[in-house]
Amino acid sequence: MSDPTLGLLGFLAALGLIALGLPVAISMGAIGVIGYWWMNGWMGAAYILGSSPFESIFPYSFSVIPLFVMMGVFASHAGLSRSLFDVINSFIGHRRGGLAVTAVGASAFFGAICGSSLATVATIGRVALPEMKRHGYDPSLSTATVAAGGTLGVLIPPSVLLVVYGLLTQSSIGQLFIGALVPGILGALLYALAIIIRVQMTPSLAPKAERMGWGARMKFLGQIWPVVLLFAVVIGGIYLGWFSPTEAAAVGAVGAFLLALASGGLTLQAMRSSVFETAGLTGMIFFILIGAALFNVFLEETGLPQMLIEQIQSSGLSPLTVMVLILIFYVVLGCFMDSMSMILLTVPLLAPVALELDYNLVWFGIVVVTVAEIGLITPPIGMNLFVVQAAAGNVQLSTVVKGILPFILADFTRLVLLVAFPALVLWLPRAMF
Amino acid sequence: MNTLKTLPRRLVSTLAVIGVLAYAAAAVVTVADIVGRNLGMPIEGVVDLVQLFVVAGAWLVMPYAFQAAAHVSVDFVLNMLPAAAAAPLKVLAALVALVLVGLMLWYGFDTFKLRTMFGDRSQQLGIPVAWYWYPLLVGLAASLIGILIQLSDSLKKEPQA
Amino acid sequence: EAKTKLKISHYLPTVHGLHTDFVVPWAQEVTECTGGEVEFDIFPGGTQLGNVARQQEQVMAGVVDIALGLTGIPRGRFPRTSLIDMPFLTDSAASATYTLWSMLPNELADDYKGMKVLGLFAHNPGVIHTATKKVEKMEDLKDLRIRTPSPAVSEMLSYLGATPQGLPPGEVYENLQRGVLDGTVFPWDPVKSFGLNEVLKYHLEAGVYTVSFFFVMNERSYKKLSPEVQACIDKYSGDALEPKFGPWWDKWDEPGRQEAIAAGHEITTLSPEERDRWREALQPMMAKYVEQVKASGVDNAQEIYETMKAKVAEYDAAH
Ligand code: NA
Numbered sequence: 001m002s003d004p005t006l007g008l009l010g011f012l013a014a015l016g017l018i019a020l021g022l023p024v025a026i027s028m029g030a031i032g033v034i035g036y037w038w039m040n041g042w043m044g045a046a047y048i049l050g051s052s053p054f055e056s057i058f059p060y061s062f063s064v065i066p067l068f069v070m071m072g073v074f075a076s077h078a079g080l081s082r083s084l085f086d087v088i089n090s091f092i093g094h095r096r097g098g099l100a101v102t103a104v105g106a107s108a109f110f111g112a113i114c115g116s117s118l119a120t121v122a123t124i125g126r127v128a129l130p131e132m133k134r135h136g137y138d139p140s141l142s143t144a145t146v147a148a149g150g151t152l153g154v155l156i157p158p159s160v161l162l163v164v165y166g167l168l169t170q171s172s173i174g175q176l177f178i179g180a181l182v183p184g185i186l187g188a189l190l191y192a193l194a195i196i197i198r199v200q201m202t203p204s205l206a207p208k209a210e211r212m213g214w215g216a217r218m219k220f221l222g223q224i225w226p227v228v229l230l231f232a233v234v235i236g237g238i239y240l241g242w243f244s245p246t247e248a249a250a251v252g253a254v255g256a257f258l259l260a261l262a263s264g265g266l267t268l269q270a271m272r273s274s275v276f277e278t279a280g281l282t283g284m285i286f287f288i289l290i291g292a293a294l295f296n297v298f299l300e301e302t303g304l305p306q307m308l309i310e311q312i313q314s315s316g317l318s319p320l321t322v323m324v325l326i327l328i329f330y331v332v333l334g335c336f337m338d339s340m341s342m343i344l345l346t347v348p349l350l351a352p353v354a355l356e357l358d359y360n361l362v363w364f365g366i367v368v369v370t371v372a373e374i375g376l377i378t379p380p381i382g383m384n385l386f387v388v389q390a391a392a393g394n395v396q397l398s399t400v401v402k403g404i405l406p407f408i409l410a411d412f413t414r415l416v417l418l419v420a421f422p423a424l425v426l427w428l429p430r431a432m433f
Numbered sequence: 434m435n436t437l438k439t440l441p442r443r444l445v446s447t448l449a450v451i452g453v454l455a456y457a458a459a460a461v462v463t464v465a466d467i468v469g470r471n472l473g474m475p476i477e478g479v480v481d482l483v484q485l486f487v488v489a490g491a492w493l494v495m496p497y498a499f500q501a502a503a504h505v506s507v508d509f510v511l512n513m514l515p516a517a518a519a520a521p522l523k524v525l526a527a528l529v530a531l532v533l534v535g536l537m538l539w540y541g542f543d544t545f546k547l548r549t550m551f552g553d554r555s556q557q558l559g560i561p562v563a564w565y566w567y568p569l570l571v572g573l574a575a576s577l578i579g580i581l582i583q584l585s586d587s588l589k590k591e592p593q594a
Numbered sequence: 595e596a597k598t599k600l601k602i603s604h605y606l607p608t609v610h611g612l613h614t615d616f617v618v619p620w621a622q623e624v625t626e627c628t629g630g631e632v633e634f635d636i637f638p639g640g641t642q643l644g645n646v647a648r649q650q651e652q653v654m655a656g657v658v659d660i661a662l663g664l665t666g667i668p669r670g671r672f673p674r675t676s677l678i679d680m681p682f683l684t685d686s687a688a689s690a691t692y693t694l695w696s697m698l699p700n701e702l703a704d705d706y707k708g709m710k711v712l713g714l715f716a717h718n719p720g721v722i723h724t725a726t727k728k729v730e731k732m733e734d735l736k737d738l739r740i741r742t743p744s745p746a747v748s749e750m751l752s753y754l755g756a757t758p759q760g761l762p763p764g765e766v767y768e769n770l771q772r773g774v775l776d777g778t779v780f781p782w783d784p785v786k787s788f789g790l791n792e793v794l795k796y797h798l799e800a801g802v803y804t805v806s807f808f809f810v811m812n813e814r815s816y817k818k819l820s821p822e823v824q825a826c827i828d829k830y831s832g833d834a835l836e837p838k839f840g841p842w843w844d845k846w847d848e849p850g851r852q853e854a855i856a857a858g859h860e861i862t863t864l865s866p867e868e869r870d871r872w873r874e875a876l877q878p879m880m881a882k883y884v885e886q887v888k889a890s891g892v893d894n895a896q897e898i899y900e901t902m903k904a905k906v907a908e909y910d911a912a913h
Pocket residue numbers: 110111112113114115116152153154155156157158159
C-alpha cells in the first residue's frame with residue numbers, strides 16, 4: 001500500500017472515531033500514533049509520544065490563547081455585554097425586529113473583546129434571550145439570531161481561531177486580525193439585513209417594542225465606555241506600536257479583569273465561574289493542539305499533502321474551481337465538526353494547496369475561518385445551536401434550526417463576496433503594513 | 434468514604450485554579466514589561482517567564498478539561514443509539530483517552546529524564562528545563578483521574594434501560 | 595523503487611540556501627552515486643520534525659536518519675563545539691568551518707558519540723542591526739533591547755550594556771516594527787529572508803560572533819548500509835563539504851547586504867580600536883564561559899579554546 005493511501009485511510013479512521021463520539025483531540029492523537037507506529041515502528045512512535053505533547057504547547061506565541069480566552073470570560077462577568085445590548089437597544093429596539101438586530105450588534109461589539117464564539121453566544125444569550133422573550137419574539141427568530149451572532153465573535157478580532165491559523169501557516173497574526181475586520185462587519189450587516197427581510201415577510205415573528213427617550217439613550221451611552229476603552233487599548237495599542245499582538249492578549253486580560261473588578265460584577269461566584277470557564281476552554285484548546293500535532297506528524301510522513309498538491313496541479317482545474325471545491329468541502333465537513341478541530345485537521349493539508357495556487361494566505365485564513373464559522377450554525381452538529389438551546393431553556397433544537405436558514409444564506413452571500421472581491425480582506429492589511 | 438469520593442475532584446479543581454493563576458502571572462509579567470520598558474526598567478527574560486507560566490497553566494488545567502468533558506466531541510451517533518449501546522461507546526472513548534494520555538505520560542517521563550540529564554536550560558534566564566516539565570508530568574497524571582471521573586459521571590447520568 | 599529510504603530533517607524553510615544549495619543536491623548526489631538504491635525524504639522547517647531544538651534528539655532516537663541543526667539549541671548539548679561561539683574568535687564562515695572540521699577527530703569527538711558526523715560548519719560573523727539608533731561604539735549599545743540567537747550572544751550583549759531578548763526569529767519583524775526591539779544580531783541572510791530590511795536602518799559589521807551547525811547521521815543507520823552505499827555517503831560528506839561552506843555563506847549573505855545598500859541604509863564596520871575595547875570588556879565573560887564548559891565535564895575546555903584560536907590563525911595565514 002502506498003503511503004498517501006495510508007494518509008487518506010488515517011484521515012477517514014479519525015473521522016470514524018469522531019463519529020463514534022470520541023473527543024476530536026483523542027481521535028486525532030490516537031490515529032496519529034497508531035499510523036506513525038505502523039510506518040516507523042514503536043521506537044519512533046515512542047519518541048513522538050514523549051516529545052510532541054511538550055513541544056505543541058511550548059511556543060511563546062501560544063500565550064495569546066489562554067490570555068484572549070481570559071479576556072472574554074472576565075469581560076462577560078463584568079457585565080460588559082449587558083451594557084452593549086442596552087445602548088444599541090435604546091436606539092433601535094422599538095423598530096420591528098430591532099431587538100434581534102440589537103443582539104447581532106451586541107455580538108459584533110462583544111466579539112471585538114472576546115476571542116471565542118461559544119463565549120459570545122453564552123454571554124449575549126444571557127442578556128438578549130430574556131429580553132426578546134419578554135417582547136413576544138418568536139423563539140425560532142431569537143435563538144437563531146443569538147446563535148448566528150456568536151459566530152461574529154470568532155471573526156472580529158481578537159480571535160483564537162485566527163491565532164491558531166496564523167501559527168499553523170506562519171502568517172502574521174497582526175495582518176490576519178486587521179484583515180478580518182471588514183469581513184466581520186460585513187457579516188454583521190448581512191445578518192441584520194436577513195433579520196429585516198424576514199420580519200418584513202412575517203411581521204408576527206417580532207412585535208414592536210416601546211421607544212426610548214434621549215435621556216435613556218444618553219444614560220446607556222455613558223455606560224459603555226469600558227468596552228470602548230478596552231477595545232481601543234488592545235487593538236489601538238497593537239497598531240500604535242505600544243506592544244506586539246502577542247503582548248496585546250496580556251493587556252486585554254489584565255484590562256478586562258480590572259474593569260470587572262471596578263464594575264463590582266466580580267463576586268466570589270463570578271470569580272469562580274470565570275476561573276473554571278477559562279480552565280475548561282483552554283484545556284480543551286491545548287489538548288486539541290496536541291492531538292493535531294500527533295496526527296500531523298503521521299500525515300506528513302505519508303506524503304499525502306504533497307501528493308494532493310501534485311494531483312491538483314496536474315488536474316488542470318482552474319484555481320477558482322479548486323477554491324470553490326475546497327470551500328464546499330469545508331461546508332460539508334462543518335455540518336459534522338467543530339471549527340477549531342476542522343482548522344487543525346485540514347489547514348496543514350490545504351494551506352500549501354492554496355499557496356501553490358497563488359492565493360494569499362491571509363485571505364485564505366479569513367475565508368477558511370468564515371466557512372468554519374458557518375459550520376457552527378449548521379445542523380446536525382453546530383456548537384452554537386447547542387449552546388443557545390441550553391441557554392434558552394425549554395426550546396427544541398428543531399426550533400433553533402428552523403430559524404437559522406436566513407443566517408446561513410447571509411453567510412453564503414458573504415463568502416461569495418469575499419471570493420469575488422479579495423480586496424474586502426486584503427485592502428486594510430496592505431494599507432496598514 | 435466521602436473523602437475518597439471528593440478528594441480526586443478537589444485535586445483536579447485545585448490544579449485548575451493554580452493553572453489559571455499561572456496564566457494570570459503570565460499576563461501580569463507581560464504588562465509589567467510593557468510598562469517597565471517605557472520607563473527604562475524592562476523585565477529581564479520576560480519571554481522565558483511567560484513561556485514557563487503559560488506551559489504550567491496549560492498542563493495544570495488539562496485534568497479539569499477532561500473531568501468537565503470540555504473536549505469537543507460529536508454525539509449525534511451516541512444520541513441515536515439506545516442507552517445500552519451508548520454505554521460501551523463511552524467506555525471505549527475513556528479507554529482510548531486513558532491509553533493515549535498514559536502513553537504520553539510514560540514516554541514523556543523518558544524525554545523529561547533525557548532533557549534534564551543533558552542539563553537543558555531556558556535560552557535567556559537559564560531556568561532548568563525540568564521546571565517546564567513538572568507541570569506536564571503532574572497534568573498528565575491528574576488527567577488520568579479526570580478521565581475516570583468524567584466516565585463515572587456520564588455513565589451515572591444515563592437512565593439505565 | 596529505491597531499496598532503502600533515509601529520512602533527513604532540518605529546521606530551515608525550503609527557500610533557504612542550506613536547503614536548496616546544500617541538503618537537496620547532497621541527497622540527489624548520493625542517490626545517483628548509489629544508482630538509485632538509496633533515496634531520501636526531507637522534512638524541512640515547518641513540518642513536525644522541523645523543530646530547531648529537536649534535531650540532535652531525533653537522530654539519536656532514530657526518528658530520522660540524518661539531521662541538520664544548531665549546536666547551541668538547546669544549549670549545552672555540544673559543549674566542546676560551542677566554544678566556537680565565543681566572541682571575536684573567527685571572522686569568516688570559511689575559517690570557522692575549517693577550524694571545526696579539523697578539530698573533530700581529536701578535540702571535539704566526544705560531543706558526537708553515537709553519531710556519524712557528516713559535516714560541521716559555522717556561518718559568517720553576525721552583524722548588529724538596529725532600527726532607529728545607530729551603533730558605532732560600546733556606549734551606543736547601552737540599554738538597547740536586542741534579540742539574541744544564543745546564550746553566548748546573550749551574555750556578550752549583557753557585558754556590553756545591552757538588554758538581550760530571546761525571541762523566535764519569526765517574531766523579530768513585528769517586534770522591531772513596533773519598537774518592542776531596538777535591534778537584532780543576525781548574519782545578513784535572515785535579514786533578507788525575514789524581510790527585516792523594511793524595518794531596519796543601521797548595520798554594524800562588528801564580526802563579534804558566529805553560530806555553529808552540525809550535519810549528522812545515526813550511527814546504527816549508517817552501519818546498516820552496504821559498504822558501497824557508505825562509500826557514496828562518505829564521498830559527498832566531510833572533507834568534500836568543508837571547503838564549500840565559506841563560499842556558500844558568502845553567496846547566501848550577499849542579497850541581504852545588497853538589499854540594505856539599495857534601500858540606502860548605513861552600513862558601518864567596527865573600527866580596530868573599538869574592537870579592542872569590546873574584546874577587553876568581554877574578557878571576564880570569556881573566562882566565565884570557559885569555566886562553565888569546564889564545569890559541565892570538559893576538563894580541557896581552555897586547551898580546546900586555545901587550539902581553536904591557533905586553527906583560525908593557521909587558516910588566515912594560508913589564505
Ligand atoms: Na473576537
